[in-house]
Amino acid sequence: MTDGSIQAARDGRVAIVTIDRPSKLNALTLDMVHEFKDLTEALDADPEVRAIVVTGAGDRAFCVGGDLETLLPAALEARRDILNPDPTQRFLSRVMTPVVAAVEGACLGGGFELLLGTDIRIASELATFGVPETGLGLIAGSGTNVRLPRQVPWAIAMELLLTGESIGARRAYEAGLVNDVVARGAALGRAVEIAAAIAKRGPLASRVAKEVAVRSADITQGFLLEHALNSRVLASEDAREGVRAFVERRSPDFSGA
Secondary structure (H helix, E strand, O other): OOOOEEEEEEEOOEEEEEEEOHHHOOOEOHHHHHHHHHHHHHHHOOOOOOEEEEEEOOOOEEEOOEOOOOHHHHHHHHOOOOOOOOOOOOOOOOOOOOEEEEEOOEEEOHHHHHHOOOOEEEEEOOOEEEOOHHHHOOOOOOOHHHHHHHHOOHHHHHHHHHHOOOEEHHHHHHHOOOOEEEOOOOHHHHHHHHHHHHHOOOHHHHHHHHHHHHHHHOOHHHHHHHHHHHHHHHOOHHHHHHHHHHHHOOOOOOOOO
């Protein structure tokens, strides 16, 4: 399917959610973003689901972010953040069911932002992680600027946010971004194994343990600030120049305006 979709399957009490657009490296359209939110929140409300695994179709990418042909032009035209209509929420903010990510291949941009909303992360040895948005005159406005500096050391967070350079699975593990690195093709199996182990534990206790951790962090003020400033970036000429340059396969000429 060229337009992409979000698929769900069940393995006992574990739900497996797949970002399914492998021909485009699982890049997200706006419809897919909404579909992911609706599906994961529905699974969170299902008492038969005690853990969720999130992965991408194929072995080339977990998700490379927002689709540059559809999602970004819509945001630039709107001149505001259209991905997060509730400025206090980001990917998986409302999901209190434990979420395990299985990463094969590239995890970039919006895919990286989605990853930061998960609880436990398994990466294949060929996985890569990065935040390339500033190279397009944009910021990663779906939570990365708030979540990332709280999840890895400051210097590594700033390196990812400011340089646009990607890091490999081993360095991501050393930084604490992922929990384990496994052989190519083994990430999903290991993630399901961990999710199944979680699903055997007390479901109320697991949900409450996560809820206390999430709510006590109280990063909604950071999300509000990111949302407001991201809209300023989306309204800038630099954002338009960055996307034009990408489409035209040339280096951008940023003016700072």
